[in-house]
Amino acid sequence: SQELEQSPQSLIVQEGKNLTINCTSSKTLYGLYWYKQKYGEGLIFLMMLQKGGEEKSHEKITAKLDEKKQQSSLHITASQPSHAGIYLCGADGSAGGTSYGKLTFGQGTILTVHP
Amino acid sequence: GAGVSQSPSNKVTEKGKDVELRCDPISGHTALYWYRQSLGQGLEFLIYFQGNSAPDKSGLPSDRFSAERTGGSVSTLTIQRTQQEDSAVYLCASSLNRLVAGEQYFGPGTRLTVT
Numbered sequence: 607s608q609e610l611e612q613s614p615q616s617l618i619v620q621e622g623k624n625l626t627i628n629c630t631s632s633k634t635l636y637g638l639y640w641y642k643q644k645y646g647e648g649l650i651f652l653m654m655l656q657k658g659g660e661e662k663s664h665e666k667i668t669a670k671l672d673e674k675k676q677q678s679s680l681h682i683t684a685s686q687p688s689h690a691g692i693y694l695c696g697a698d699g700s701a702g703g704t705s706y707g708k709l710t711f712g713q714g715t716i717l718t719v720h721p
Numbered sequence: 722g723a724g725v726s727q728s729p730s731n732k733v734t735e736k737g738k739d740v741e742l743r744c745d746p747i748s749g750h751t752a753l754y755w756y757r758q759s760l761g762q763g764l765e766f767l768i769y770f771q772g773n774s775a776p777d778k779s780g781l782p783s784d785r786f787s788a789e790r791t792g793g794s795v796s797t798l799t800i801q802r803t804q805q806e807d808s809a810v811y812l813c814a815s816s817l818n819r820l821v822a823g824e825q826y827f828g829p830g831t832r833l834t835v836t
Binding site: 637639641646647648649650651654694696698706707708709710711712713714 | 829
């Protein structure tokens with residue numbers, strides 16, 4: 607089965623600082639998804655990456671997919687307290703590029719942003 | 722529009738009792754997923770429904786767990802003879818269709834505590 611490892615496990619930054627969260631897969635990535643979760647709430651979809659070298663941005667969050675390295679990174683520029691939460695990467699557990707949405711998730715990265 | 726809703730938000734039950742957890746997906750979404758989130762195991766896939774196809778039950782941890790989806794909409798996850806290790810947050814998610822199956826919209830979850 608596919609396993610996803612996120613690093614770091616937790617991160618504390620000062621408001622305004624940039625930060626990067628990494629997600630490494632044990633198998634080939636056919637689809638990589640980033641989600642954010644606030645305590646006691648469900649997950650919020652952030653971005654989907656499907657092609658090697660693909661990069662997407664939403665507001666101050668940018669995600670990249672390095673297919674060869676089986677890795678994705680999430681970068682936040684000029685972090686704000688509203689960015690605080692748990693960031694999870696998820697990968698489609700199916701092979702061959704067919705997406706069933708049966709996601710395997712990393713263990714999550716807890717981000718704290720101090721004002 | 723309305724998001725994914727789940728009920729109850731919290732459930733405390735005695736060991737050995739049966740529980741039913743309900744999920745109302747976003748209207749028009751053909752795919753529905755159940756996940757379980759616990760401290761020790763992270764976020765785990767349980768079961769997946771897609772349209773009228775047979776559900777993918779590969780993530781159910783034991784035969785005490787079952788789920789159904791009536792009329793292609795509302796879903797119920799049933800846990801029989803609950804055990805303490807069943808304590809977790811149960812999350813439901815839906816997606817529009819298989820083409821964007823990884824872009825899932827999550828409900829707030831049901832926190833189950835088995836005493």
